[in-house]
Amino acid sequence: MHACICAALRLNGFPCKRPENVTADDFFSSALALPGNTGNPVGSAVTAANVEKLPGLNTLGVSMSRVDYAAWGVNPPHTHPRATEIIYVLEGSLDVGFVTTAGKLFARTVCKGELFVFPRGLIHYQKNNGGAPAMAISAFNSQLPGTQSLAKAMFGASPPVPTDVLARALQIDGGLVEAIKSKFPPK
Amino acid sequence: MHACICAALRLNGFPCKRPENVTADDFFSSALALPGNTGNPVGSAVTAANVEKLPGLNTLGVSMSRVDYAAWGVNPPHTHPRATEIIYVLEGSLDVGFVTTAGKLFARTVCKGELFVFPRGLIHYQKNNGGAPAMAISAFNSQLPGTQSLAKAMFGASPPVPTDVLARALQIDGGLVEAIKSKFPPK
Amino acid sequence: MHACICAALRLNGFPCKRPENVTADDFFSSALALPGNTGNPVGSAVTAANVEKLPGLNTLGVSMSRVDYAAWGVNPPHTHPRATEIIYVLEGSLDVGFVTTAGKLFARTVCKGELFVFPRGLIHYQKNNGGAPAMAISAFNSQLPGTQSLAKAMFGASPPVPTDVLARALQIDGGLVEAIKSKFPPK
Amino acid sequence: MHACICAALRLNGFPCKRPENVTADDFFSSALALPGNTGNPVGSAVTAANVEKLPGLNTLGVSMSRVDYAAWGVNPPHTHPRATEIIYVLEGSLDVGFVTTAGKLFARTVCKGELFVFPRGLIHYQKNNGGAPAMAISAFNSQLPGTQSLAKAMFGASPPVPTDVLARALQIDGGLVEAIKSKFPPK
Amino acid sequence: MHACICAALRLNGFPCKRPENVTADDFFSSALALPGNTGNPVGSAVTAANVEKLPGLNTLGVSMSRVDYAAWGVNPPHTHPRATEIIYVLEGSLDVGFVTTAGKLFARTVCKGELFVFPRGLIHYQKNNGGAPAMAISAFNSQLPGTQSLAKAMFGASPPVPTDVLARALQIDGGLVEAIKSKFPPK
Amino acid sequence: MHACICAALRLNGFPCKRPENVTADDFFSSALALPGNTGNPVGSAVTAANVEKLPGLNTLGVSMSRVDYAAWGVNPPHTHPRATEIIYVLEGSLDVGFVTTAGKLFARTVCKGELFVFPRGLIHYQKNNGGAPAMAISAFNSQLPGTQSLAKAMFGASPPVPTDVLARALQIDGGLVEAIKSKFPPK
Structure with a gap:
């Protein structure tokens, strides 16, 4: 709680409330309750609950995202510069993989109720391997992991x-x- | 990936494979696919996927748990000495809370699809506020957050x-x- | 010294002096020179010299406390969410202990001139095992370790x-x- | 020096000498004295002096690379998952750039004697903007920063x-x- | 406690016990109970309780020293490469000081019961400013802070x-x- | 990039731009392009490109210096309280050394194109071992490593x-x- 007990300034660049103004709601988010819109070329949507959305995360070193996938949708190859990711599948099954710095692909299918880990900074992707929508929750050991989609960043x-x-x-x-x-x- | 690229020894006290023996399965777990047994006095069960169960987590700084709650079940007050927790409700709704070092309780109801944050080291609890089973997924920014149930530790x-x-x-x-x-x- | 070389703002939520205004006194405290008042139900008193009292500690990652014990007084079970503690007995002798996350109690008597370590985040206590006042100095690897007395936090x-x-x-x-x-x- | 003062085992997965066997040569490298072979499709070569080559770097958190560029050669877009890079141009001039997580390119020309910073984990590149060979030295705040060439990792x-x-x-x-x-x- | 729960190897270069062999004594030391021998040219003696003496400190990030001073004795200018120090005077009074990287001396007298902070890595000293022996306890935010006496290191x-x-x-x-x-x- | 995305305040005590005002120039420096003036008693000059000169380094954990040496010039014994240094020789050859906390000197000659590592916080020096000017580039794993020349700090x-x-x-x-x-x- 100390992190948010400061003056009406910013801490690490994020808003910081006086302690008497902090409430339970600063540690709560409903942002991941509804599916994102997967009507786009890649057929996936990431909804983030990071420190930009949830001020209570400041200095706490965690955040979460929801990923929705259309049938056969892809969360295209990307990196998180500042975090390891652990993904838990809630609906459907995913083909997932990451590439090591030695150029090796570690890939497999992850079904509902299973989880997979993408080590910090490494290129990874997920693909819905079925004809129905899929959904997963990802957690990060950073309050602002950042995301670089390789295609968007390069092109x-x-x-x-x-x-x-x-x-x-x-x-x-x-x-x-x-x-x-x-x-x-x-x- | 570097973390596991070492001799057939232990790194940070955990088994460490030679890089040629690491596979995608070292980053995968199905341990959270099935509900834990909530037939106990508190009416809840925590199933952990930490570095003790999932060797690929070594040095990566994340882990996950599944919490199952019987009707009105309680995950009793406890702390994680080494991690912040972020919990996402998958079924039912929970009354959750944590106590700050200033003795203030931050508490609220968290419904399906919503999330809540328990800052590192602080006492917190969850209670299923309904008559049907509930379920949540928790992520931690430690590969071995540790848990101290206050009642068990003291008594x-x-x-x-x-x-x-x-x-x-x-x-x-x-x-x-x-x-x-x-x-x-x-x- | 860099830590305090900033504008007349706050750094990590604490006051930060301009470098030309920092003096040796910012790194000094007499707060632990006098005994605390142990006339309370538990028979102990903790006096802290942390960053809230000693601005020069900001960013330096250490702090200190003095603990006074009445005859047979107890510093009741508590945790420090953000620090390991090392305690050095100055007067009397203490029965001390901490509980591991595996539920094991590590306990022993610590006499004048001896020290004991309480690992980060674990529940621990001290009890004056004699009929005369006792006193100890504790050091922490955090400028604001925080304290949660289990009884006070729960009840x-x-x-x-x-x-x-x-x-x-x-x-x-x-x-x-x-x-x-x-x-x-x-x- | 403590880092290398351990048993004949491995520390963090790297060889660790007994202290009596450590010499000044463990902190020395001539690996960056000679140009790498730029006769390849991209016209550049990176020579690394990291902990895999220089055991004394273990636990010290720094490493260095030499980059050679043929005329108009390119060090293609890549990331370092575990480090920020600071590059200093020794010969020629380079067009350099990195892409932020917000999709913004920060780019400019860096001439002999000048330096540029690539923040941790972000996609970046350098291109020799002249018809003569160029050369630069890069330093990293990791003893094993890792490199992922985007083209090689994806294709x-x-x-x-x-x-x-x-x-x-x-x-x-x-x-x-x-x-x-x-x-x-x-x- | 996890830190010492590993195979019969070494962790960070220090001995590591199997968890079933760890006892309360691994977290205890009487090494600071007796005065060091100050019969030397500088008139002071430092007795350390660091991870080399106290295996339970491994990974916990704290250590302690006792400093004894003969009449007018000096703990000569030195640095601790890996830790901030906080010193608490138990007997007598000391003239203490540290020099900042800007070349400024921060110095004052610290009496029995008072404390002073020496920021990480900066040159500092203490001098007994009285004709009777003095004594202090120092705590560090490192399990092995290291010490470099400037005179000894240079000459x-x-x-x-x-x-x-x-x-x-x-x-x-x-x-x-x-x-x-x-x-x-x-x- | 997040580090500089904050209000018009200071972050860690350094100026912080609004993200829309950050440019590539914030990650660039020409400060090391020209030799320092070695016409002084020790015959050396250090020119620094740290966060005080290069705002884009804030939170990124690296910095660089250029060291120029007159014939037989000496960069006298000093420490960096907050960083390991890795030095790369560009012109001439240097006799370099550092002293461990065990009082051991690790020293050798480092020629053009070669590098040497000075571990965090330890006393070290370089001496131009030739009659012509020499030059080296040093990198640090801190954006503000700090420097304490032992002679200047003590005397x-x-x-x-x-x-x-x-x-x-x-x-x-x-x-x-x-x-x-x-x-x-x-x-």
Whole structure:
């Protein structure tokens, strides 16, 4: 509780209440109660309950997300720069995997009631391996784990990552890089 | 992945595989798929997936538990010495609370799909506030958070905490302490 | 020294002086020079020199307390959510103990000039095992370790922990819980 | 020095010498004295001096790499899961950039004698912006920062990341994914 | 307690008992009960209770020392590379001080019952400012803080620090450096 | 990036920009591009690029310095209270060394292109072992490692460390201490 017992300023950059104003609601969230909208090209939606949404998490080092998957939907390859993730499947079953720094893929199917761990900072993905919606809850050992979708970061950054850098990295021609970039318009 | 890439020894006291022997299954658990047995005096059961059960968690700083509650069951006041907990309700609704070091109780009802945070080391509890079974998933920012049930630690330790210490702490007489101790036979 | 070299704001929620205003006195305390008042039901008094009293401790990760014990006085079972404690006996001798997460009590007598360690977050107590006053100094690896007296937290929280939760946890009837609560009026 | 003063075992998974056998050479490396071979598709080579090469780094939390760039060579987009990087240019000039978790690219040219910082876990790259070889030294706040080249991890993992996952992530067709995969044969 | 629950190996380089062999005595020390021998050129003696002496401290992050001072004795300028120190005076009064990285001395007299803080890694000293013996207890937020006496490290290292380096550093001639070295024969 | 995403306040005592005002330049420095002025009694100059100069380093845990050496110049014995250092030689060759807490000197020559590690908090030095200027780059695992030159801290602090303390520590007479002090006038 000490973390939030400070002046009407910000602590670690987040709002900090005076202790007499902190309530149980600062440690509560209903943000993960409803499914996200999976009507998008990848067929998945992540809803986060991190310190940006839940001020009581400040300095406590945990957060949670809900992931919804349309039939055959994919939570595309991404990293969390500041956290390990542990995912628990609530509905359906998922094909999940992560790639180690040695280039090895560790992958398997995780069914309802089972869990899987994605070590800190490593590239990972999940795919709904069924024709009905699936759902999972993920927990992180950071109050703000951050997420970098590899496709969006490489092809949709603003300003854009130079085309020649991506072409050389992927060993494809620049026109193809531009074509992929067109699918990821910067926000 | 580095953490488990070591000799056939132990790292932090836990088994450590050679990297060529690590598989995806070291990051997977089905231990939380089935309900625990809530046929006990408090009407709740905690099933843990920590580093003792899931070797891949070693050095990764996360773990998970499943809590099952009988009708009106209670997960009695306890602490986790090494972790903050974030709990997500999957079935039913819970009355939850924690006590701050200033002696303030932060409590509220948490329904299916909602979550609540118990800061590191603070005394907390959950109670199923309904007549049907309830269930929740808890995540921790430690691979081995540890649990101390206050009643068991005070009245069921082995060897026992001296009766006069407890009597003075609770301001009750020694006979009553002995009576409570009889409910918590040391293992 | 860097920790206190900041604007006239707060750092980690504590006051922070401009570097030109920091003096040796910010690293000094006489708060532990005099005995606390042990004229209370448990017969002990803890006087703390933590970051709330000693601003120079901010970010330095240490603090100290003095514990005074009346004849046969008890520092009742409690936890420090954020620190390991190391206690050094200055006067008299103490019966001390802590309970592990496996429910084992580690206890022994500690005499003048001897020390004992209470690992982070675990329930522990001390009892003056003599008829003269005793005194000890405790050090912590946190600038604000926090303290939760189990009796006060369970029976004297404000608002109160629900009686039925405590009755079920301790396996005693609600009337007895209420009787104990009456000994711990919330502040 | 304590870190390496242990039995003939391994500490954190790395070899650990008895203190009487540690010498100054355990804290020394000439591994970065010579250029790496940049005759490869991306035109760059990273030579690492981390704890795998330099046992004295164990527990000390630093490491270093040398990066050589052929004319117009690229160190393709990658992450370090466990470290922030600070790069200092010794020869030539580089176009460098990293992408934030908000999808913003921070990029600029860094010339000989200048430095740039890549925050922990974020995707970043460097490109030699000249027709002569370039060279830089990178330091990390980890003794084993780890590296994930995005192209290799996505298209060259072993076993491979499923084609349909990549196709959906990049919004390209599976045939194209296969074509890119063919450029990154698993080791 | 988990820290010591491992195989019959070493953890962090220190002996680690099987949990069934750990006892309360592993958390106890009488090493600080008796005064050290202050019959030496500086007139002070430090007796340490760190993890090398007290195995139960392993992973717990605290340790303690007793400092005895002859009349007018000095605990000469030194640093602790891995810990902040908090010192509590038990007998007599001390003139204490530390030097900041900005070259500022923070110094004052600390009497019986008072305490002072020496921030992590900074040069500090204590001097008994009276003609009777003095005594203090120091606590550290490290189980092995380490100590470097500046005089011994500079003039008594083995092999010796080169004379010309010291002469230039202190801006004295080499003969004088050699004369001071002769007072600090390497062990 | 999160670290700098806060209000127009200070974070850890350093300026913190609103996220919309952060630019690539906050992660860039040209401060190490030019040699420092080695025309001083020790014949060396350290130029630092730490968080005081480079705001983007805040919370990222790294920094860098450039060290220039005149012919036979010395970077005199000093410590960094908060960081391990890794040094890479760019020009010339250096005789380097550090002293362990056991009083052992680990020393050797480090030539152009080679590197050496100075563990956190330990006394170390470098000496240009040639008649031409030398240059090195040092990296630290702290954004503000701090530096204490032993000679300046002991003999040039303001107010001064008492002469009798230094005389006793070095076992020299007070007149000689005063003579050395006169070479290090407090700023």
